[in-house]
Amino acid sequence: MTHSLHREGTIESLEKDYAVFIYPARGYNYKGKGLNVRRLVEIVYQVGPANMIASTLRENLYSGVQPEAVLDSIKDGARVYTVYNSRDKIRNLLKLFKEADQGISIVVSGLIDRVRDIAAEAGLNPHTINLSLGIQGATHRLPPADIRQFTTMCGHAQVSPNLVKDIIRKVKTGKVDTWEGSLILAKPCACGIYNPHRSQEMLEDMSSQYMVTRW
Amino acid sequence: MIVNKELCVGCGRCQPYCPAEAIHYEDQKSVVDQDICFECGTCLRSEVCPVDALFEPLHIYEYPRAIRKFFSDPASTHKGTGIQGRGTEESKTNDVTLRCGPGQVGVAIEVGRPTLGMGLRDIQEITRALAQSGYFEIEPNNPVNSMVLNHETGDLKPELLDERILSGIIEMTIQKERLPGLLQVLKKVIPELGSVFMLDVVTLLEDGLTIPAYVLDVIKSEGFNWRPNAKINMGLGRASE
Numbered sequence: 299m300t301h302s303l304h305r306e307g308t309i310e311s312l313e314k315d316y317a318v319f320i321y322p323a324r325g326y327n328y329k330g331k332g333l334n335v336r337r338l339v340e341i342v343y344q345v346g347p348a349n350m351i352a353s354t355l356r357e358n359l360y361s362g363v364q365p366e367a368v369l370d371s372i373k374d375g376a377r378v379y380t381v382y383n384s385r386d387k388i389r390n391l392l393k394l395f396k397e398a399d400q401g402i403s404i405v406v407s408g409l410i411d412r413v414r415d416i417a418a419e420a421g422l423n424p425h426t427i428n429l430s431l432g433i434q435g436a437t438h439r440l441p442p443a444d445i446r447q448f449t450t451m452c453g454h455a456q457v458s459p460n461l462v463k464d465i466i467r468k469v470k471t472g473k474v475d476t477w478e479g480s481l482i483l484a485k486p487c488a489c490g491i492y493n494p495h496r497s498q499e500m501l502e503d504m505s506s507q508y509m510v511t512r513w
Numbered sequence: 514m515i516v517n518k519e520l521c522v523g524c525g526r527c528q529p530y531c532p533a534e535a536i537h538y539e540d541q542k543s544v545v546d547q548d549i550c551f552e553c554g555t556c557l558r559s560e561v562c563p564v565d566a567l568f569e570p571l572h573i574y575e576y577p578r579a580i581r582k583f584f585s586d587p588a589s590t591h592k593g594t595g596i597q598g599r600g601t602e603e604s605k606t607n608d609v610t611l612r613c614g615p616g617q618v619g620v621a622i623e624v625g626r627p628t629l630g631m632g633l634r635d636i637q638e639i640t641r642a643l644a645q646s647g648y649f650e651i652e653p654n655n656p657v658n659s660m661v662l663n664h665e666t667g668d669l670k671p672e673l674l675d676e677r678i679l680s681g682i683i684e685m686t687i688q689k690e691r692l693p694g695l696l697q698v699l700k701k702v703i704p705e706l707g708s709v710f711m712l713d714v715v716t717l718l719e720d721g722l723t724i725p726a727y728v729l730d731v732i733k734s735e736g737f738n739w740r741p742n743a744k745i746n747m748g749l750g751r752a753s754e
Binding site: 304305400401404408409410413431432433437453454488 | 528529530531532534553555558585587588604605606607608609610613619621623625626627628629630679680699703706707708710711712713714715716717718720721724728732737738739740741742743744745746747748749750751752753754
Protein backbone atom coordinates (compact mmCIF):
# COMPACT_ATOMS: atom_id res chain seq x y z
CA MET A 299 0.00 0.00 0.00
CA THR A 300 2.87 2.34 0.66
CA HIS A 301 3.50 2.36 -3.03
CA SER A 302 0.38 4.40 -3.81
CA LEU A 303 2.47 7.55 -3.51
CA HIS A 304 4.59 6.38 -6.43
CA ARG A 305 1.81 6.12 -9.02
CA GLU A 306 3.16 7.39 -12.31
CA GLY A 307 1.48 9.26 -15.14
CA THR A 308 0.72 12.72 -16.40
CA ILE A 309 -0.61 15.38 -14.03
CA GLU A 310 -3.82 15.42 -16.07
CA SER A 311 -4.27 11.69 -15.50
CA LEU A 312 -3.27 11.72 -11.82
CA GLU A 313 -5.87 14.42 -11.20
CA LYS A 314 -8.46 11.66 -11.66
CA ASP A 315 -6.86 9.24 -9.25
CA TYR A 316 -7.08 9.33 -5.44
CA ALA A 317 -6.37 6.23 -3.39
CA VAL A 318 -7.97 6.25 0.08
CA PHE A 319 -7.16 3.98 3.02
CA ILE A 320 -9.20 3.35 6.16
CA TYR A 321 -6.63 2.13 8.64
CA PRO A 322 -7.09 1.25 12.30
CA ALA A 323 -3.85 1.25 14.30
CA ARG A 324 -2.74 -1.98 15.89
CA GLY A 325 -2.61 -1.50 19.68
CA TYR A 326 -4.33 1.90 19.55
CA ASN A 327 -7.79 1.57 18.04
CA TYR A 328 -8.25 -2.01 16.86
CA LYS A 329 -10.39 -3.45 19.62
CA GLY A 330 -14.10 -2.77 19.44
CA LYS A 331 -13.76 -0.60 16.33
CA GLY A 332 -15.25 -2.91 13.73
CA LEU A 333 -18.52 -1.00 13.69
CA ASN A 334 -16.68 2.30 13.24
CA VAL A 335 -14.86 0.92 10.20
CA ARG A 336 -18.15 -0.46 8.89
CA ARG A 337 -19.74 3.00 9.11
CA LEU A 338 -16.87 4.42 7.05
CA VAL A 339 -17.29 1.67 4.45
CA GLU A 340 -20.97 2.55 4.14
CA ILE A 341 -19.83 6.08 3.27
CA VAL A 342 -17.32 4.69 0.76
CA TYR A 343 -20.17 2.96 -1.08
CA GLN A 344 -22.45 6.01 -0.76
CA VAL A 345 -19.94 8.21 -2.63
CA GLY A 346 -19.23 5.67 -5.37
CA PRO A 347 -15.67 4.32 -5.50
CA ALA A 348 -13.78 3.45 -8.69
CA ASN A 349 -12.53 0.32 -6.94
CA MET A 350 -12.14 -1.05 -3.41
CA ILE A 351 -11.20 -4.05 -1.30
CA ALA A 352 -11.62 -4.83 2.39
CA SER A 353 -8.84 -6.81 4.02
CA THR A 354 -11.50 -9.14 5.43
CA LEU A 355 -12.87 -10.11 2.02
CA ARG A 356 -10.28 -9.83 -0.71
CA GLU A 357 -12.68 -9.31 -3.60
CA ASN A 358 -12.54 -6.10 -5.61
CA LEU A 359 -15.51 -3.97 -6.62
CA TYR A 360 -15.88 -5.76 -9.96
CA SER A 361 -15.69 -9.32 -8.64
CA GLY A 362 -19.44 -9.56 -8.22
CA VAL A 363 -19.25 -9.36 -4.44
CA GLN A 364 -22.26 -7.53 -2.96
CA PRO A 365 -21.80 -4.51 -0.65
CA GLU A 366 -23.74 -6.34 2.08
CA ALA A 367 -21.20 -9.16 2.03
CA VAL A 368 -18.31 -6.71 2.31
CA LEU A 369 -20.02 -4.81 5.14
CA ASP A 370 -20.81 -8.02 6.98
CA SER A 371 -17.19 -9.11 6.72
CA ILE A 372 -15.91 -6.01 8.53
CA LYS A 373 -14.57 -6.82 11.99
CA ASP A 374 -12.13 -5.28 14.45
CA GLY A 375 -8.87 -4.42 12.70
CA ALA A 376 -10.34 -4.53 9.19
CA ARG A 377 -8.56 -2.23 6.75
CA VAL A 378 -10.16 -0.90 3.61
CA TYR A 379 -8.43 0.24 0.45
CA THR A 380 -10.30 2.22 -2.16
CA VAL A 381 -9.79 4.61 -5.05
CA TYR A 382 -11.85 7.48 -6.47
CA ASN A 383 -11.64 9.04 -9.88
CA SER A 384 -12.83 12.60 -9.32
CA ARG A 385 -12.01 15.57 -7.20
CA ASP A 386 -15.69 16.14 -6.36
CA LYS A 387 -16.08 12.62 -5.05
CA ILE A 388 -12.99 12.74 -2.86
CA ARG A 389 -14.07 16.09 -1.40
CA ASN A 390 -17.53 14.69 -0.66
CA LEU A 391 -16.03 11.55 0.85
CA LEU A 392 -13.75 13.51 3.17
CA LYS A 393 -16.58 15.79 4.28
CA LEU A 394 -18.69 12.78 5.16
CA PHE A 395 -15.77 11.09 6.93
CA LYS A 396 -15.25 14.23 9.00
CA GLU A 397 -18.92 14.44 9.93
CA ALA A 398 -18.99 10.74 10.83
CA ASP A 399 -16.00 11.24 13.20
CA GLN A 400 -15.24 7.55 13.73
CA GLY A 401 -11.70 8.10 15.05
CA ILE A 402 -10.03 5.83 12.46
CA SER A 403 -7.02 7.00 10.43
CA ILE A 404 -7.81 8.07 6.88
CA VAL A 405 -5.09 8.40 4.28
CA VAL A 406 -5.36 9.95 0.81
CA SER A 407 -2.80 9.35 -1.92
CA GLY A 408 -2.86 11.86 -4.71
CA LEU A 409 -1.39 15.06 -6.12
CA ILE A 410 -0.21 17.13 -3.16
CA ASP A 411 -1.56 20.41 -4.49
CA ARG A 412 -4.98 18.95 -5.19
CA VAL A 413 -5.21 17.17 -1.83
CA ARG A 414 -4.25 20.43 -0.10
CA ASP A 415 -7.17 22.22 -1.78
CA ILE A 416 -9.59 19.35 -1.19
CA ALA A 417 -8.62 19.06 2.49
CA ALA A 418 -9.24 22.79 2.96
CA GLU A 419 -12.63 22.50 1.25
CA ALA A 420 -13.52 19.59 3.53
CA GLY A 421 -12.38 21.48 6.62
CA LEU A 422 -9.50 19.10 7.39
CA ASN A 423 -5.96 19.85 8.52
CA PRO A 424 -3.77 16.94 7.35
CA HIS A 425 -1.33 15.48 9.88
CA THR A 426 1.52 13.61 8.14
CA ILE A 427 2.88 13.31 4.62
CA ASN A 428 4.80 10.48 2.99
CA LEU A 429 6.80 12.01 0.14
CA SER A 430 8.06 10.00 -2.81
CA LEU A 431 11.66 10.64 -3.83
CA GLY A 432 11.17 8.45 -6.89
CA ILE A 433 12.93 5.39 -8.28
CA GLN A 434 16.60 4.87 -7.45
CA GLY A 435 19.12 2.35 -8.79
CA ALA A 436 19.17 0.31 -11.99
CA THR A 437 16.35 2.25 -13.64
CA HIS A 438 17.50 1.15 -17.10
CA ARG A 439 16.04 -2.29 -16.30
CA LEU A 440 12.52 -0.92 -15.80
CA PRO A 441 9.68 -1.21 -18.30
CA PRO A 442 8.96 2.06 -20.14
CA ALA A 443 7.20 4.88 -18.33
CA ASP A 444 3.96 4.52 -20.30
CA ILE A 445 3.67 0.89 -19.17
CA ARG A 446 4.53 1.88 -15.59
CA GLN A 447 1.50 4.19 -15.58
CA PHE A 448 -0.53 0.99 -15.42
CA THR A 449 1.71 -1.23 -13.31
CA THR A 450 2.28 1.33 -10.53
CA MET A 451 -1.45 1.46 -9.86
CA CYS A 452 -0.82 -1.83 -8.07
CA GLY A 453 1.65 -1.14 -5.28
CA HIS A 454 2.70 -4.75 -4.94
CA ALA A 455 3.69 -5.19 -8.61
CA GLN A 456 1.06 -7.84 -9.21
CA VAL A 457 0.00 -6.19 -12.50
CA SER A 458 2.82 -7.29 -14.76
CA PRO A 459 4.18 -5.20 -17.64
CA ASN A 460 3.59 -8.14 -19.99
CA LEU A 461 -0.07 -8.30 -19.00
CA VAL A 462 -0.43 -4.59 -19.86
CA LYS A 463 1.13 -5.24 -23.27
CA ASP A 464 -1.07 -8.30 -23.75
CA ILE A 465 -4.19 -6.24 -23.03
CA ILE A 466 -3.08 -3.48 -25.41
CA ARG A 467 -2.69 -6.19 -28.06
CA LYS A 468 -6.14 -7.56 -27.28
CA VAL A 469 -7.69 -4.08 -27.46
CA LYS A 470 -6.04 -3.45 -30.82
CA THR A 471 -7.22 -6.75 -32.21
CA GLY A 472 -10.76 -6.30 -30.89
CA LYS A 473 -10.70 -9.23 -28.46
CA VAL A 474 -11.61 -6.94 -25.53
CA ASP A 475 -12.69 -3.32 -25.27
CA THR A 476 -10.83 -0.82 -23.11
CA TRP A 477 -13.15 -1.28 -20.11
CA GLU A 478 -12.99 -5.07 -20.24
CA GLY A 479 -9.23 -4.85 -20.58
CA SER A 480 -9.03 -2.54 -17.58
CA LEU A 481 -11.00 -4.96 -15.42
CA ILE A 482 -8.62 -7.76 -16.40
CA LEU A 483 -5.72 -5.54 -15.36
CA ALA A 484 -7.46 -4.63 -12.08
CA LYS A 485 -7.98 -8.22 -11.01
CA PRO A 486 -4.42 -9.12 -9.87
CA CYS A 487 -4.24 -6.03 -7.63
CA ALA A 488 -4.86 -7.52 -4.19
CA CYS A 489 -5.38 -4.12 -2.58
CA GLY A 490 -8.19 -2.98 -4.86
CA ILE A 491 -6.65 0.39 -5.68
CA TYR A 492 -6.09 -0.24 -9.38
CA ASN A 493 -8.26 2.46 -10.97
CA PRO A 494 -10.00 0.93 -14.01
CA HIS A 495 -11.50 4.26 -15.10
CA ARG A 496 -8.06 5.82 -15.39
CA SER A 497 -6.77 2.63 -16.97
CA GLN A 498 -9.52 2.79 -19.60
CA GLU A 499 -8.54 6.32 -20.58
CA MET A 500 -4.88 5.31 -20.80
CA LEU A 501 -5.69 2.27 -22.95
CA GLU A 502 -7.69 4.50 -25.31
CA ASP A 503 -4.74 6.90 -25.54
CA MET A 504 -2.07 4.24 -25.94
CA SER A 505 -3.46 1.40 -27.97
CA SER A 506 -2.94 3.23 -31.25
CA GLN A 507 0.73 3.78 -30.45
CA TYR A 508 1.70 0.14 -29.88
CA MET A 509 2.63 -2.50 -32.41
CA VAL A 510 0.71 -5.77 -32.26
CA THR A 511 3.21 -8.35 -31.07
CA ARG A 512 2.83 -11.28 -28.71
CA TRP A 513 3.56 -8.94 -25.77
CA MET B 514 4.69 -22.04 -8.22
CA ILE B 515 4.80 -25.09 -10.41
CA VAL B 516 2.99 -26.08 -13.59
CA ASN B 517 1.79 -29.67 -13.71
CA LYS B 518 3.17 -30.72 -17.08
CA GLU B 519 0.75 -33.62 -17.31
CA LEU B 520 -2.18 -31.21 -17.20
CA CYS B 521 -0.76 -28.18 -19.04
CA VAL B 522 -2.19 -27.77 -22.53
CA GLY B 523 0.40 -25.16 -23.51
CA CYS B 524 -2.07 -22.32 -24.09
CA GLY B 525 0.30 -19.82 -22.45
CA ARG B 526 -2.49 -17.78 -20.87
CA CYS B 527 -0.70 -17.70 -17.52
CA GLN B 528 2.52 -16.34 -18.93
CA PRO B 529 1.74 -12.60 -19.23
CA TYR B 530 0.46 -12.54 -15.64
CA CYS B 531 3.87 -13.29 -14.18
CA PRO B 532 5.51 -10.07 -12.88
CA ALA B 533 8.89 -11.83 -12.95
CA GLU B 534 8.66 -13.24 -16.48
CA ALA B 535 9.36 -16.61 -14.86
CA ILE B 536 6.88 -18.62 -16.96
CA HIS B 537 8.01 -19.71 -20.40
CA TYR B 538 7.51 -22.49 -22.91
CA GLU B 539 9.48 -25.73 -22.76
CA ASP B 540 8.46 -28.58 -25.03
CA GLN B 541 5.24 -26.72 -25.82
CA LYS B 542 4.25 -26.60 -22.14
CA SER B 543 4.45 -23.70 -19.72
CA VAL B 544 7.09 -24.08 -17.02
CA VAL B 545 8.04 -21.84 -14.09
CA ASP B 546 11.69 -21.00 -13.62
CA GLN B 547 12.15 -21.74 -9.92
CA ASP B 548 15.13 -19.41 -9.53
CA ILE B 549 13.18 -16.46 -10.89
CA CYS B 550 9.73 -17.12 -9.39
CA PHE B 551 8.89 -14.81 -6.44
CA GLU B 552 6.06 -17.12 -5.25
CA CYS B 553 3.74 -14.10 -5.45
CA GLY B 554 0.85 -16.30 -6.59
CA THR B 555 -0.36 -13.83 -9.22
CA CYS B 556 -0.66 -16.49 -11.92
CA LEU B 557 -2.71 -18.77 -9.66
CA ARG B 558 -5.03 -15.98 -8.46
CA SER B 559 -5.66 -14.89 -12.05
CA GLU B 560 -7.65 -18.12 -12.53
CA VAL B 561 -6.81 -18.14 -16.23
CA CYS B 562 -5.52 -21.70 -16.44
CA PRO B 563 -8.26 -23.70 -18.18
CA VAL B 564 -7.07 -27.01 -16.72
CA ASP B 565 -5.93 -25.98 -13.20
CA ALA B 566 -2.35 -26.93 -13.95
CA LEU B 567 -0.82 -24.26 -11.69
CA PHE B 568 -0.20 -25.24 -8.07
CA GLU B 569 1.83 -24.26 -5.04
CA PRO B 570 4.01 -27.09 -3.72
CA LEU B 571 4.29 -27.26 0.06
CA HIS B 572 8.01 -26.47 0.08
CA ILE B 573 7.37 -22.82 -0.79
CA TYR B 574 6.17 -22.37 2.78
CA GLU B 575 9.39 -23.81 4.19
CA TYR B 576 12.24 -21.57 5.31
CA PRO B 577 14.16 -20.02 3.58
CA ARG B 578 12.08 -20.28 0.39
CA ALA B 579 9.06 -19.02 2.37
CA ILE B 580 10.59 -15.56 2.51
CA ARG B 581 9.75 -15.17 -1.18
CA LYS B 582 6.10 -15.85 -0.41
CA PHE B 583 5.79 -13.54 2.58
CA PHE B 584 7.45 -10.61 0.82
CA SER B 585 5.93 -11.07 -2.62
CA ASP B 586 2.35 -12.23 -2.14
CA PRO B 587 0.28 -9.35 -0.73
CA ALA B 588 -2.44 -11.82 0.22
CA SER B 589 -0.09 -13.56 2.64
CA THR B 590 0.34 -12.25 6.18
CA HIS B 591 3.84 -11.91 7.53
CA LYS B 592 4.18 -13.98 10.68
CA GLY B 593 6.28 -11.38 12.49
CA THR B 594 4.02 -8.36 12.08
CA GLY B 595 0.61 -9.93 11.55
CA ILE B 596 0.20 -7.43 8.72
CA GLN B 597 -0.55 -8.07 5.09
CA GLY B 598 2.00 -6.16 3.06
CA ARG B 599 5.71 -5.71 3.21
CA GLY B 600 6.01 -2.88 5.68
CA THR B 601 4.30 -1.82 8.86
CA GLU B 602 1.49 0.66 9.30
CA GLU B 603 4.06 3.50 8.93
CA SER B 604 2.58 6.92 8.10
CA LYS B 605 -0.91 5.54 7.58
CA THR B 606 -1.67 5.64 11.32
CA ASN B 607 0.80 8.30 12.42
CA ASP B 608 -2.00 10.58 13.62
CA VAL B 609 -2.75 7.92 16.25
CA THR B 610 0.67 6.40 16.97
CA LEU B 611 2.96 9.40 16.42
CA ARG B 612 5.72 6.97 15.50
CA CYS B 613 7.22 9.83 13.50
CA GLY B 614 6.94 12.76 15.87
CA PRO B 615 8.13 16.37 16.14
CA GLY B 616 11.76 16.80 15.15
CA GLN B 617 11.83 13.42 13.42
CA VAL B 618 11.54 12.11 9.87
CA GLY B 619 10.66 8.65 8.68
CA VAL B 620 12.57 7.08 5.82
CA ALA B 621 11.32 4.10 3.84
CA ILE B 622 13.48 2.26 1.32
CA GLU B 623 11.09 0.18 -0.79
CA VAL B 624 13.46 -2.42 -2.18
CA GLY B 625 12.57 -4.04 -5.49
CA ARG B 626 9.81 -1.58 -6.30
CA PRO B 627 8.53 -0.99 -8.85
CA THR B 628 8.18 -4.31 -10.66
CA LEU B 629 11.74 -5.67 -10.69
CA GLY B 630 12.06 -7.21 -7.25
CA MET B 631 15.41 -7.54 -5.54
CA GLY B 632 17.77 -10.30 -4.48
CA LEU B 633 18.78 -10.46 -0.84
CA ARG B 634 22.41 -9.81 -1.74
CA ASP B 635 21.39 -6.41 -3.13
CA ILE B 636 19.33 -5.70 -0.04
CA GLN B 637 22.38 -6.58 2.05
CA GLU B 638 24.38 -3.96 0.13
CA ILE B 639 21.91 -1.40 1.44
CA THR B 640 21.70 -2.71 5.01
CA ARG B 641 25.50 -2.95 5.24
CA ALA B 642 25.95 0.61 3.96
CA LEU B 643 23.40 1.87 6.47
CA ALA B 644 24.89 -0.10 9.38
CA GLN B 645 28.48 0.83 8.64
CA SER B 646 27.50 4.51 8.56
CA GLY B 647 25.55 4.27 11.80
CA TYR B 648 22.11 4.69 10.20
CA PHE B 649 20.65 1.22 10.51
CA GLU B 650 17.81 1.94 12.91
CA ILE B 651 15.24 -0.31 11.35
CA GLU B 652 11.81 -0.49 12.97
CA PRO B 653 11.64 -3.60 15.22
CA ASN B 654 8.28 -4.62 13.74
CA ASN B 655 9.43 -4.14 10.17
CA PRO B 656 9.36 -7.48 8.32
CA VAL B 657 12.83 -6.85 6.83
CA ASN B 658 14.13 -6.88 10.40
CA SER B 659 13.52 -10.62 10.49
CA MET B 660 16.15 -11.05 7.76
CA VAL B 661 18.95 -9.36 9.72
CA LEU B 662 21.74 -11.44 11.28
CA ASN B 663 23.79 -8.59 12.75
CA HIS B 664 22.49 -5.05 13.20
CA GLU B 665 26.01 -3.66 13.72
CA THR B 666 27.32 -4.91 10.37
CA GLY B 667 24.05 -4.97 8.43
CA ASP B 668 24.67 -8.60 7.46
CA LEU B 669 21.60 -10.60 6.56
CA LYS B 670 21.13 -14.24 7.48
CA PRO B 671 23.39 -16.21 5.11
CA GLU B 672 20.81 -18.86 4.29
CA LEU B 673 18.63 -16.10 2.76
CA LEU B 674 21.16 -14.58 0.41
CA ASP B 675 20.16 -16.62 -2.63
CA GLU B 676 16.50 -15.72 -2.23
CA ARG B 677 14.74 -12.85 -3.96
CA ILE B 678 11.60 -10.91 -3.16
CA LEU B 679 9.22 -8.73 -5.13
CA SER B 680 9.15 -6.02 -2.49
CA GLY B 681 10.28 -5.26 1.01
CA ILE B 682 10.42 -2.01 2.95
CA ILE B 683 13.27 -0.90 5.21
CA GLU B 684 11.63 1.62 7.54
CA MET B 685 13.41 3.90 9.97
CA THR B 686 12.60 6.92 12.10
CA ILE B 687 15.50 9.30 12.74
CA GLN B 688 16.04 12.80 14.10
CA LYS B 689 15.57 15.24 11.23
CA GLU B 690 19.17 16.52 11.51
CA ARG B 691 20.37 13.07 10.42
CA LEU B 692 18.42 13.06 7.15
CA PRO B 693 21.24 14.60 5.04
CA GLY B 694 23.71 11.94 6.20
CA LEU B 695 21.27 9.11 5.51
CA LEU B 696 20.58 10.39 1.99
CA GLN B 697 24.33 10.64 1.37
CA VAL B 698 24.77 6.97 2.35
CA LEU B 699 22.03 5.94 -0.03
CA LYS B 700 23.52 7.98 -2.87
CA LYS B 701 26.77 6.02 -2.50
CA VAL B 702 25.10 2.61 -2.59
CA ILE B 703 22.71 3.34 -5.49
CA PRO B 704 25.29 2.77 -8.28
CA GLU B 705 26.19 -0.63 -6.79
CA LEU B 706 22.69 -2.08 -7.07
CA GLY B 707 21.48 -4.47 -9.75
CA SER B 708 17.88 -3.52 -9.11
CA VAL B 709 15.82 -0.57 -7.93
CA PHE B 710 14.23 0.84 -4.84
CA MET B 711 11.80 3.64 -4.19
CA LEU B 712 12.59 6.17 -1.54
CA ASP B 713 10.10 7.81 0.82
CA VAL B 714 10.46 10.54 3.42
CA VAL B 715 7.77 10.95 6.08
CA THR B 716 7.26 14.12 8.09
CA LEU B 717 4.64 15.81 10.19
CA LEU B 718 2.88 18.60 8.34
CA GLU B 719 2.48 22.20 9.33
CA ASP B 720 -0.95 23.85 9.10
CA GLY B 721 -2.70 23.76 5.75
CA LEU B 722 -0.75 20.78 4.38
CA THR B 723 2.48 22.77 4.44
CA ILE B 724 5.57 20.59 4.14
CA PRO B 725 8.34 21.74 6.51
CA ALA B 726 10.88 23.79 4.56
CA TYR B 727 13.78 22.03 6.28
CA VAL B 728 12.78 18.67 4.86
CA LEU B 729 12.35 19.98 1.32
CA ASP B 730 15.66 21.88 1.53
CA VAL B 731 17.54 18.74 2.59
CA ILE B 732 15.98 16.68 -0.19
CA LYS B 733 16.99 19.28 -2.77
CA SER B 734 20.45 19.91 -1.39
CA GLU B 735 21.26 16.18 -1.44
CA GLY B 736 20.34 15.96 -5.12
CA PHE B 737 16.94 14.28 -4.82
CA ASN B 738 13.51 15.53 -5.85
CA TRP B 739 10.03 14.78 -4.57
CA ARG B 740 7.23 13.66 -6.83
CA PRO B 741 4.02 15.72 -7.19
CA ASN B 742 1.91 12.99 -5.58
CA ALA B 743 2.20 11.75 -2.02
CA LYS B 744 0.42 9.80 0.67
CA ILE B 745 -1.25 12.08 3.18
CA ASN B 746 -2.67 11.21 6.59
CA MET B 747 -5.76 13.37 7.02
CA GLY B 748 -5.59 13.55 10.83
CA LEU B 749 -8.93 11.90 11.59
CA GLY B 750 -7.66 9.05 13.81
CA ARG B 751 -7.44 8.89 17.60
CA ALA B 752 -6.36 6.30 20.14
CA SER B 753 -9.05 4.51 22.11
CA GLU B 754 -7.36 1.49 23.73
